[in-house]
Structure formats: structure tokens, C-alpha cells
Amino acid sequence: MTWSSRFARSQRSTIVSGILVIVLILVILQLWLLVATMNAYLGGRTGILVPAALVSIACLALNGGLLWYLHDLDH
Amino acid sequence: MRFNPEVGSPGPDGLPNEEQPKWRRDFPIDWPRDEYVGRRDFAKFMVLTSLAFAVGQVWIVVQNFFRSRSGAAPIRAIARVSDLPVGGWRLFNYPQTDHHAILVRLAEDRFVAYDQQCTHLLCPVVAQPERGRLHCPCHNGNFDLETGRVLSGPPPRPLARIRLEIRGGVLYATGVEERAA
Numbered sequence: 381m382t383w384s385s386r387f388a389r390s391q392r393s394t395i396v397s398g399i400l401v402i403v404l405i406l407v408i409l410q411l412w413l414l415v416a417t418m419n420a421y422l423g424g425r426t427g428i429l430v431p432a433a434l435v436s437i438a439c440l441a442l443n444g445g446l447l448w449y450l451h452d453l454d455h
Numbered sequence: 456m457r458f459n460p461e462v463g464s465p466g467p468d469g470l471p472n473e474e475q476p477k478w479r480r481d482f483p484i485d486w487p488r489d490e491y492v493g494r495r496d497f498a499k500f501m502v503l504t505s506l507a508f509a510v511g512q513v514w515i516v517v518q519n520f521f522r523s524r525s526g527a528a529p530i531r532a533i534a535r536v537s538d539l540p541v542g543g544w545r546l547f548n549y550p551q552t553d554h555h556a557i558l559v560r561l562a563e564d565r566f567v568a569y570d571q572q573c574t575h576l577l578c579p580v581v582a583q584p585e586r587g588r589l590h591c592p593c594h595n596g597n598f599d600l601e602t603g604r605v606l607s608g609p610p611p612r613p614l615a616r617i618r619l620e621i622r623g624g625v626l627y628a629t630g631v632e633e634r635a636a
Contacts, residue, residue, distance in 0.1 A: 393491045400498045407501050410508035421515050422574070423612045424633025429519050433512040440509040443502045450495060 392453055399446050406439045413439075528630045533568075534558060536624050544582040546571065549617060549628045556617050557582055557589070558626070559600060566626060569603050570615035580614070589614065603634070612636045 387395065417432040464486050466475045472483065528550035539545060544559040547568075555571040559582050569589065571579045578593035588606055589598040596608030603614040618630040 389487065389491070393487060393494075396491060396494045396498065400494050400501070403498050403501045403505070407505050407508065410505055410512075414508050414511050417512060417515055419611060420635060421519060422633070423635030424615075425635045426519050426523075429516050433509075433516050436509045436512040440502075440505050443505040447499060447502045450498060454495070 387453070395453060396450065399450055403443050403446055406443055410436050410439050528628075530620075530627055530629050532625050533628050534626045536621060536626060539566075542584045544584065547628070550631055555579060556628070558619075559584060561601065566619050566621075567601065567603070568617035568619055568628060569598070570617065570631065572614075573610055574605075574612040574614060575608070575610040605636075 413432050413436055417429060420426070420428050420432075464483070465471055466479055467486055467490075472480060531549060533547040533549065534545065539558070539560040541560050541562060544557060547556055547558055548554060549556045549568075556568055557571045557580065558566060558568045560566050561584070569580075573580050573591040573593065573596055575591065575594055575596050578591050580589045580591045580596075580598065582600065583590050584600060587600045589600055589603070591597070591608065591610065594609050596610040597606040598604065598610070598614050599606050603616050605611075605613060613634045613636070615634065616632045617628050618632060620627045620629050
């Protein structure tokens with residue numbers, strides 16, 4: 381059974397909206413992280429650079445996973 | 456349920472097809488499908504944005520790696536003590552020759568030096584010793600002359616302080632102290 385036959389169109393639309401909300405929250409988190417990290421870097425506080433980069437990469441991985449799910453939803 | 460072009464679908468405003476303007480009735484669109492595709496493509500675009508932010512984070516780490524490898528700032532003579540009257544100021548280049556810094560004599564035996572770039576948008580600051588501040592004319596930012604901390608305006612961080620030493624009547628710059636807010 382494929383994803384497209386498992387969910388009705390209206391259900392898929394709801395799923396896409398939910399995924400979009402999660403992706404938007406993660407992207408806003410990444411933007412905040414980038415600004416805070418840049419500020420810390422320019423201020424000479426370098427201890428948070430690597431953890432912040434790892435968190436941002438984790439957000440990207442999560443977003444990538446959601447995108448993959450979205451791809452499966454259509455195929 | 457498949458889209459029937461003869462019947463159409465409720466418009467984006469929620470009204471039934473019969474109540475839509477003629478141009479929408481003439482060219483019926485499967486609006487739920489259109490919204491689905493639009494949201495899906497927007498989600499894809501946001502994931503690309505997420506990639507850009509992650510690349511930016513990694514870029515900062517790489518920049519920091521190269522900055523830490525470049526080593527400590529050099530020790531350089533910047534002026535003679537007798538060159539500057541009390542309340543006077545002058546510019547010098549430190550740590551690189553194309554990087555401007557500002558030296559101010561606060562009292563007979565007190566000197567301070569800061570990076571001349573405003574921490575807001577890198578405009579050069581000017582000293583106003585009579586008002587006890589360093590002033591950025593671009594966006595009206597002000598820094599405390601004695602500490603380099605922000606007094607008012609948009610700058611988010613204090614000015615980077617340049618460490619000074621006096622040896623034999625000569626002022627030496629010995630390092631740069633970046634400071635967070």
C-alpha cells in the first residue's frame with residue numbers, strides 16, 4: 381500500500397500543513413541560533429560555536445527527514 | 456474524490472463555484488490540490504533555507520578555527536606618551552596595518568585604546584573626551600570612553616579593547632580583547 385492510497389487527499393493536506401508548521405518553527409529556531417552565535421563569535425565567546433552548529437545541523441536533519449516523509453506522501 | 460472541471464471546487468474564499476466570478480468559473484481550478492502543492496513546495500523551500508542556516512553555522516566554526524590559528528596579536532609601538540596631551544586622541548593601525556584603532560589619553564597616566572569599528576555596522580567611531588564618550592555618527596551609537604561599554608544607540612556589544620603597556624615612555628599595543636554584551 382502506498383502512502384497516497386493510505387491517506388485521503390484532505391488528510392494529506394492536513395499532514396502537509398502540520399509538517400510545514402514544524403519546519404517553520406525549526407527554521408525560526410535556526411535563524412535565532414545563527415544570530416546569537418554570530419553575536420557571540422564577534423564578542424569573542426567561542427565556547428558555544430560548536431554546540432550551536434551541532435544543534436543547527438540536527439534541525440536540518442529533522443527538516444530533511446520531514447521532507448523525505450513529504451516525498452513519500454506523494455509517491 | 457477526483458476533481459471534476461465541470462463542477463469545479465469551492466474557491467479560495469470558501470464560496471461555492473456558482474458564486475465565484477466569471478473568470479474563475481470559466482477556468483476552474485482544483486483549489487484544494489493547488490493549496491496542497493503550494494504548501495508542499497513552500498515546505499521544500501523552507502528546508503533549503505534551513506540548509507543555508509546550517510551552512511552559516513558551520514562557516515562560523517570554520518572562521519573561528521582559522522582565527523584561532525592565526526595566533527596572538529603582535530606587540531607594536533603605537534605612540535610616545537609625550538605625543539598625546541591629556542584629553543587628546545589619535546588613530547593608529549592595529550593588529551593589522553589596515554585595521555583602525557583609536558587611542559585616547561584620559562589622564563596623565565591613563566590611556567585607553569579601542570577598535571575603531573562600531574559593533575553595530577562597523578562605522579568608525581570618533582572620540583569625544585569632553586563628553587566622556589566615543590560616538591558613532593552613522594546611527595548615533597555611544598560608548599563609554601573609560602570602559603568601551605554601550606551607553607546608548609543600536610550597538611549590541613562593547614568596543615573591542617586594545618591592551619596597552621607603557622615601556623620607557625612609549626605606548627605599546629599588546630593584544631585585542633573582544634567582549635560580549
